[in-house]
Amino acid sequence: MKGVFIPERDPRDAIRFMLRQAMEKGLLGGILGYRRKNSGLIYPYLFTSKEELSQLVPISPVISGYSMATLSSWITTNGYSGEKIAVLLKPCETRAVIELSKFDQVSLENLLLMTVECLGTYHVLDFIDMIEGGESPEESLLKSYYSREDDAFREACKICMYSKAPYSDLNLCFISLGGKGLVVETSSEKGYHLMEKLGFSVQELEDEALEVIDIRKERRKEFLEKSRQDLAGPEKINEFFQDCINCHNCMEVCPICFCEECFFDADRYEYVTRRFLNWSPKEGTFPLPEAKIQFHLGRALHMSTSCITCGLCQQACPKQIKLSEFFILLAEENQALFDYVAGRDPEEKPPIREFYEEELEEYTGGT
C-alpha cells in the first residue's frame, strides 16, 4: 500500500490542513463535506474558500439526510468539467459513487474521492438527542472508534465490512493510531498526484486491517440468518411491511435510486374509486395504501445488485421498518449470484446492465 504518514496530529486537524493547502495551491475548487452550525448540528456544504474550513467536520458522526453520493451526483451530473471538487465520504458512500458512475449519474473526472475510515455512524435521531443532552457526538464517535465499541451505531454499521473503501482516490485512515496521526493511502493516480503536489513524499506503508471486521463477519452471518427467517415467503414479507405507509422516504434517500420519476410515483398508481370498490370484495380484504409490496419488490429488483448496504433507507423510515434486513439480505444474495460486489471497481459491469443468454440457467431452465 502506498501513502503518506502524518504523525502526531489530531486526524481532523491533519485533514483540514491538507485541504487548506490544496485550496491555497489552487488544486481544489471546492470541498463537499459537513459544516458545523453553532447549535452543534451539522449539514452538508460545498466549501469554496479556505477560511470556511475551520467549520468543516472531517469525521462526521452521522449521515444526515442524503448520502454524500447523492450530493456528488447532483453537483456533477450535468457534465461538470470545472475545477476539481473533493468529497469527504464514508466507505459506503464512496461505493455508492462508484455504482452511480456506472449508470452515468456521477462524473468521476473532476471529483476527488476522499474516503474517511469508518466503523459506524449514529442514527440521526440519536445524534440530535446527544446534542440536546449536551454530549459531543463527534468526541463520542472517536472514543468509540478507538475502543472499538460499536453498540450505539446504526444497525447497518454494526455489520458493515468496510472500514475503508475498496476503490477510492484517497483513504484517510486514523483509527489504529488512536488520535495521534493520519495515514493517507493514495489509492489512485489522482490521489497520488494530489499528495505529491502538496509536497508530501508518497511511500510504501504497511497495510493494517482492523480486527473488529472479523467480529462483524460473525455478526453479519447471524443477521442474515435472522433476515432469511423474517422474510421467508409472501406472508412474512406482507407482515414485514404491514406498517408501511408508502411514503417513499426510503427511496428518496437511497443513493442508488436515481430515476427522476419513479414508476411507483406515476399516475398509473392513482386509482379511481370504482377500481377500489371492485377490488375490495374480490380480495376479501384490501390493504391500503395499495401497491406498497410491489413498490418494495420493484425497488429491490432494480437496485439490489448495486445496494451498498448503507442502511439509510431504514434511518429514513418514519415507521421504523427494519429495511436493512430486507435490503442487506437481497444485496448479499443477489450480488453473490453474479459474483459482483457493489462499489468494488469502477470497471466492473453492473449485473442489471448486462445480460448473457447462458446465465442463471438453474433458474431460467436455459430458455
Ligand code: SF4
Ligand atoms: S454502513 Fe459502513 S461505511 Fe457506512 S457509515 Fe456505517 S460503518 Fe460507515
Ligand code: SF4
Ligand atoms: S436500499 Fe437501503 S441499504 Fe441499499 S443502498 Fe439504498 S438506502 Fe442503502
Ligand code: SF4
Ligand atoms: S420509508 Fe418506511 S413507511 Fe415509507 S415507504 Fe419506505 S418502508 Fe414504507
